Ligand code: ADP
C-alpha cells in the first residue's frame with residue numbers, strides 16, 4: 499500500500515530550519531493497522547500529511563499503490579485523496595450550517611455520487627457509528643463525541659483504502675474519548691481497511707499490531723506479536 503523511502507520534510511522559517519521528517523523509511527501493507535506515537539513536535543502530523551498526500555516531502559518518495567505521490571499534479575493528488583484516503587483530525591472540521599447527513603454527503607460529491615444513493619450511503623455510514631437518530635442535527639446540536647463520529651462517518655462513507663486519524667480524541671473529555679476509541683476499535687476490527695492513527699492513548703498503543711514511534715523526525719517500528 500505504502501512505500502516510504504528516505505522521506506525528509508524540512509521547514510524553513512527565516513534562518514531556522516527544522517527537519518520534521520529526517521530520512522524516514524516505512525512500508526505499510528494492505529490492511530495494516532498502525533499506531534504512531536511520540537512527543538509533541540516529533541513529526542507525527544507531518545508524517546500523516548505525507549501519507550495523506552496533503553503535503554509533499556522535501557526529498558524522498560511516498561509511493562501509494564504504485565504511484566509516487568510527490569510526482570503527481572495538484573489535481574491528480576486531489577483525486578487520489580478524495581477516492582482513497584479518509585481523514586479524521588483532532589478538530590472535527592464539520593461545516594456548521596450543514597446537518598450531520600449533509601456533512602457526510604460532502605465526501606461523496608467529488609466521487610459524483612448523487613441524489614438518493616448519496617443520502618442512503620451517508621445515512622448508512624452514520625448508522626455504522628451509532629448516529630442513526632441524529633441525521634438531521636446540526637454540529638452545534640451534537641456533543642463533541644457525536645461530532646467526531648460524524649467526522650468518522652464522513653471519512654468512511656467513500657469506502658477509502660486508508661483511514662488516517664491524527665489524535666482523533668485530542669479535543670474530547672474522558673468519557674467521549676472512550677466512546678470514540680470504541681467506535682474506532684470496532685471499525686478497525688470490522689473493516690479490511692488500512693488504518694493509521696496518531697494517538698497518545700496507551701491502551702490503544704499497546705494493542706496495535708505495529709507501533710511507530712517518531713522523535714525528532716526519526717522513526718522506530720515495533721511489531722506486537724500479541725495482537
Ligand atoms: P507532532 O504532530 O508530532 O506534534 P509536527 O509534525 O506537527 O509534530 O511538527 C514537527 C516539527 O515540524 C515541529 O518542530 C514543528 O514545529 C515543525 N513544523 C510543523 N509544521 C510546520 C510548518 N508548517 N512550518 C514550520 N514548521 C513546522
Ligand code: MG
Pocket residue numbers: 542543544
Ligand atoms: Mg500533531
